[in-house]
Amino acid sequence: MKKGNAGTKKKLQTVVMAGMFLLLLTGCTGISEDKSVTEEAETALTEAVAVDTTLPEEEEPVQTESEEKQDGAEQVQPEATVASEHEEITPPSEETPPPMEETTHPEDELGNPRGSYGLGSAAFLKDRNILVSLFVTTPESGWTDREQEAVLQKIGVAVDYIEGQAKQYDVSTELIYDWSSQHDLKVEAKTDFPINEDVDFVDRLDEEIAYWFEQKISYEKLLEVYDAEGIATCVFVNNAGISYAIVYDGTDNVKESLILFTGDYYNHGKEETAAAYAHEILHVFGAHDLYEDAEFTREVTDYVADTYPNEIMLTVSGSGTGKITQIISPVTAYHLGWVSYTEEVDRFPQLNRNGNR
Ligand SMILES: [Zn+2]
Numbered sequence: 020m021k022k023g024n025a026g027t028k029k030k031l032q033t034v035v036m037a038g039m040f041l042l043l044l045t046g047c048t049g050i051s052e053d054k055s056v057t058e059e060a061e062t063a064l065t066e067a068v069a070v071d072t073t074l075p076e077e078e079e080p081v082q083t084e085s086e087e088k089q090d091g092a093e094q095v096q097p098e099a100t101v102a103s104e105h106e107e108i109t110p111p112s113e114e115t116p117p118p119m120e121e122t123t124h125p126e127d128e129l130g131n132p133r134g135s136y137g138l139g140s141a142a143f144l145k146d147r148n149i150l151v152s153l154f155v156t157t158p159e160s161g162w163t164d165r166e167q168e169a170v171l172q173k174i175g176v177a178v179d180y181i182e183g184q185a186k187q188y189d190v191s192t193e194l195i196y197d198w199s200s201q202h203d204l205k206v207e208a209k210t211d212f213p214i215n216e217d218v219d220f221v222d223r224l225d226e227e228i229a230y231w232f233e234q235k236i237s238y239e240k241l242l243e244v245y246d247a248e249g250i251a252t253c254v255f256v257n258n259a260g261i262s263y264a265i266v267y268d269g270t271d272n273v274k275e276s277l278i279l280f281t282g283d284y285y286n287h288g289k290e291e292t293a294a295a296y297a298h299e300i301l302h303v304f305g306a307h308d309l310y311e312d313a314e315f316t317r318e319v320t321d322y323v324a325d326t327y328p329n330e331i332m333l334t335v336s337g338s339g340t341g342k343i344t345q346i347i348s349p350v351t352a353y354h355l356g357w358v359s360y361t362e363e364v365d366r367f368p369q370l371n372r373n374g375n376r
Contacts, residue, residue, distance in 0.1 A: 020263040020313070021302040022221075023133060023270065130369045132314035136305025136356060139267030139275040140238055141251040144185065144304035144355045149241055149250040150174065150196040153206045153231065153276075159213045160257040170255055170281065171199060173341075177297035180343040188347075188357040194300075195245050196253075203244070206235045206252075214256045216284045224278070225265070228254060232274045251303045252276040253296075259288035262295055264302035275303040292337035294345050301332065301347075305354050305372060309333045319367045323350065 135141075141148055152174070154162050178194045185192040198205030208231050214220045232238070238250050252274070259282030267273045277299040282288040298306075308314045309323045309332040323333055331345035338344045349361040354372050364370050 020261060020308060021135075021266050021299075022263055023266060023268045129312065129314065130316040130319075132307050132369070133268040134305055134307065134354070134372055135266035135268050135275070135303060136354060136372045138269060139273045139303065141249040141275045141303040143248060144181070144301070144357070145190050145192045145248075147193045147195060147245065147247040148304075149204065149245055149247045150178070150194055150300065151204050151206060151236055151241065151250065151252040152196070152198050153208060153236070153252050153254045155214065155254060155256050156207070156209045157214050157256065157258075158211065159215070162255075162257050166257060166281070167255075168199075170279075171197070173291075173293045173296055174253065176293040176341060176343060177300060180293070180297050181300065184347040185357060188352050190357045195247060203241065206231070208235065214278075215258050215260050224254075228252075228265070228276055229272055229274075232272075232276075238274055249304075251300070253300075254278045255281070257281050259284045261285065262291060262299050264299045266303050277303065290337075292335055292343075293341060294331060294335040294337065294343045297343055297345075298331050298335045301351065301355065305356065306332050306351050307354055309350065315367075315369055319369060322363075322367070323348070 137143060152171070154167055154170075156162065174196050178196055181194065182192055195201065196204060208227070210224070210227055212218070212220060212223055214224060232252070236252060241247070242250055254276055256278065258280065260278070260280035261284045262277070262279045264277045265272075265275060267275050279296055279299060280291055283291050283295070302308075309320060309327075309330055311317065311320045311324075313320075315323075320333075323330060327333065327346065327348035327350070329344065329346050330348040330351065331343070332351050334345065347355075347357075349358060350363050350370060352358045353361040353364065353370070356372070361370075
């Protein structure tokens with residue numbers, strides 16, 4: 020799964036809209052005698068406006084009550100790609116104002132995927148790239164050394180797989196990730212909120228990640244030290260969830276990252292597979308989701324399922340041995356820039372990696 024990282028902008032927009040809504044509410048209740056409702060609305064408006072004015076410059080994310088309100092308001096805002104899935108499993112908050120119209124980009128619709136190929140901190144999956152590991156401790160889950168080593172081992176399997184697949188397309192690529200010998204590739208951080216699919220964490224985590232990138236990880240310096248072309252951070256959370264990549268597709272933060280859970284939310288919390296890790300890593304370099312109802316129309320996803328049933332951007336199920344048995348089809352190889360052409364693009368123009376228009 021993947022999502023663009025334009026979340027902050029959307030959040031700001033939501034606050035403004037919530038403010039406008041509350042202003043309206045204040046006006047309406049003003050003529051009634053229900054004072055408490057009016058006061059409540061006014062308080063909420065003040066909070067919303069206060070957040071609005073501080074948000075763009077705020078460097079250190081401070082979790083306040085008003086932010087929680089803001090998150091509540093945002094639950095009703097349909098967001099492209101990932102967010103819709105999160106909303107399905109997030110029960111609507113009682114304090115949530117009625118849905119308001121939001122202008123969605125036509126690119127967000129199926130068949131108009133926004134790609135990250137050639138964009139962001141991890142642009143091209145060739146030559147040398149860096150994967151930083153960031154271990155997050157939440158109020159609900161921490162890490163033992165052994166658990167971190169297990170994750171390192173799994174990332175190693177994913178990296179070996181990707182490097183091996185590249186060779187089959189005559190592409191040479193190297194991913195530097197081993198923090199057991201290169202200590203500057205491992206970082207730790209803490210959140211004061213849980214990160215799992217039972218809560219709406221996505222926007223708060225987005226903000227935290229942006230902050231960590233400023234405070235804890237220097238993408239520029241690491242690129243220089245390792246003489247690498249690109250870099251992304253793997254954010255590890257030690258509980259079940261839906262892993263996803265935060266890709267740069269032309270707006271907002273160019274520093275790309277992936278959120279990798281140790282358990283698979285869809286599979287009763289069963290250990291996340293190395294294939295899932297490889298899948299998310301491939302996203303930041305331009306690979307697209309090829310399963311149903313993600314990025315492409317049914318026509319394309321049916322074709323992929325029939326032609327390449329074991330494609331890694333389609334399925335990440337485990338083999339039992341821990342090895343990755345999936346293939347990287349010519350479609351994904353094309354999205355990664357490993358081949359300059361594949362016949363599928365002629366048949367399905369929406370697969371064009373540089374946009375289909
Ligand atoms: Zn995906």
